[in-house]
Amino acid sequence: MADVPEVLFTCTHNAARSQMAAALLAREGGDAVRAFHVGDAVHGEIDWERRFQHMRLHTGQHLASALLFSATGLRTDKAILGKGQATIDLEGSLPAGFDVAGWVRTYEAAIAADRSVQVRHLTLAEYASAPAPRSGRIPLPPGIERVRLIEIDGYDAAPCGGTHLRSTGPIGPIAVAGPSPESPRRWTFTLGAPVAPPTPSG
Numbered sequence: 001m002a003d004v005p006e007v008l009f010t011c012t013h014n015a016a017r018s019q020m021a022a023a024l025l026a027r028e029g030g031d032a033v034r035a036f037h038v039g040d041a042v043h044g045e046i047d048w049e050r051r052f053q054h055m056r057l058h059t060g061q062h063l064a065s066a067l068l069f070s071a072t073g074l075r076t077d078k079a080i081l082g083k084g085q086a087t088i089d090l091e092g093s094l095p096a097g098f099d100v101a102g103w104v105r106t107y108e109a110a111i112a113a114d115r116s117v118q119v120r121h122l123t124l125a126e127y128a129s130a131p132a133p134r135s136g137r138i139p140l141p142p143g144i145e146r147v148r149l150i151e152i153d154g155y156d157a158a159p160c161g162g163t164h165l166r167s168t169g170p171i172g173p174i175a176v177a178g179p180s181p182e183s184p185r186r187w188t189f190t191l192g193a194p195v196a197p198p199t200p201s202g
């Protein structure tokens with residue numbers, strides 16, 4: 001059953017719509033799909049090796065967004081994380097004559113400096129009054145009361161609910177491709193050789 005697509009239905013107010021949807025899919029899909037609904041008991045396991053490589057890439061994206069913002073004044077409009085590769089779309093094109101190779105050296109030095117990555121939880125008022133620059137343009141989701149802030153020592157503070165390294169060093173080798181004439185706002189980051197994850201704790 002491992003390769004069978006799995007679909008999880010949820011609904012607001014838990015009004016039995018997810019159960020109905022799952023039953024309908026099970027009837028129509030037969031053995032070709034597995035359907036879950038609200039109230040189902042499931043068992044999940046984290047693939048720690050895969051998770052750790054994703055944490056490398058994601059922390060590398062935070063650091064890159066921060067350094068691109070400080071170097072160009074351009075915020076990150078969109079960041080997409082894939083398997084071993086991330087893209088960052090800036091809100092505009094690079095200033096004329098921007099030294100991409102020089103920026104990559106700065107980025108690699110910041111990784112090697114092994115700066116700490118901290119998580120803080122702030123009220124909305126605390127977040128609004130925090131003086132830290134914002135390297136991303138993604139607005140906070142509506143209705144939240146506390147902000148989970150990811151801080152890279154000396155570089156950035158960004159709201160995020162994802163998983164990150166505890167410091168920048170384990171980002172490790174990462175290849176950078178700057179914008180092209182076809183994609184003048186897009187930067188691409190590709191992880192180098194896998195870094196062995198530490199033993200998970202807590």
Ligand SMILES: [Zn+2]
Nearest residue numbers: 150160161162
């Ligand atoms: Zn994040």
